[in-house]
Amino acid sequence: MLKKSHFTAVALLLSVMLLSACSRQGIYETAIGFERASAGLEADNITVGDLEIAYLRNAEANNGDTIVLVHGFGANKDNWTRIARELTDSFNVYAIDLPGHGESSKPLDLGYRFEEQVAHLAGILEALGINEMHMMGNSMGGGITALYTATHPEQIKSAVLFDPAGILDYENEMVGMVLAGDNPLIPGKPGDFDRLMDFALEKRPFVPWPILGVMEEKAIANQEVNQVIFAAIKEVGFTPDFRNAIERIESPVLIVWGKEDRILDYRNGAVFQKAIPGSQLEILEGIGHAPMIEAPEESARLFLEFAKPFISKAD
Structure with a gap:
């Protein structure tokens, strides 16, 4: 949920723009820019091979550890702005648009397993010069984070998996719906x-209606x-x-799952916990598939408490 002061600022900003007859796209871009700036983030991009990769990073770097944020299927880097607001004062945050998502390149033949x-x-993190980090991922991004942690143990100081994909012992x-052709x-x-x-x-x-409309247009455009x-x-x-693969994980891992998740059943959290050596599990009552959006302050608190022993002390 938005804090009251932030909600008021967004509502005031939108009212002014609507009165000045701004286009929906203009309102969307201004509102997204406001969200990013409020989180201490700014947009950037980098070329990695044949790919153009968009990402968000701290507007002002600090001496803290790096956190890399990995969004879920069909999502993008802006899914992380609300939790980033709790982190950018002490950490250097990078929210990446994975290939095929957001404002990054979307080749159909790239390979997305x-x-x-x-x-x-x-490859993206190497191009950004990031070789040690905490990593958080949601849904598909949670599965990617888990597999990345297993594959590159020397790079991961701690990992947080929000409602991760990758195990479906419990279906919902x-x-x-997908099997019936309705995804x-x-x-x-x-x-x-x-x-x-x-x-x-x-x-x-x-999410105000002008912004929601633009978000829907972008999602429909990405259907293929x-x-x-x-x-x-x-x-x-x-x-x-x-x-x-994830049974090989050596890094500390926190699993956070919304109990009301209708996409990936929360009971799979216990299966993840059993598979990943030494991992911890937190189930959040009244939360769905994206705790970092639905409960950003609580999600950040869980990370900070869990990762405290693994966070480098600033000089």
Whole structure:
């Protein structure tokens, strides 16, 4: 949820823009810029091979550790601004648009299986000069974070998995919907994005209608690449390879799951905990698929308490 002062500032900003007859796109860009600035972040991009990669980073660097944030399927770097607001004073935060997402390149033939996305992310972080970090991931990004942690143990100081994909011992209503040909995660027509937000989030944050409309247009425009990515990742929860890989994890791992998650059942959290040596599990009552959006302050607090022994002291 937005803090009252932040909510008031956003509402005032939107009122002024509506009165000045700004376009929906202009309102969207201004509001997103305000969210980023309020979180102490600014947008940047980097070329990695043939890919253009967009990301957010601290507007002002500090002497703290680095945190890399990895969004979920069909999402983007701006899913992290609310939790980043709790972190950028003490950490250097990087929220990456993975290939195929957000403002990054979206080649259909890149390869989007989990292990391929880990390789893409490793290349991006190498290009950014990041070789040691805390990493957080949500949903697909949680699965990528877990696999990255298993693959590059020397780089990960701690990892947080928010409702991670990769294990489907317990299924819920979304599996049946996908099998029936109705995937709520891939908007294809007007109204689908609003449905997605209601389905994914138990505590839906305030998003003014002009911004929601632009977000829906972007999601519908990405339908083709989203279908390609979903086809590449949808089987991972039914195969043993992922589970076998994360059993090798050596870094400290915190698993945070919203109990009301309708996309990935929270009971899979205990399975993750059993698979990852020494990991800890927190189940959040009244929260859905994206704790870092629905409960950013609580999510940040859980990370800070868990990672305290592994955070470098600033000079």
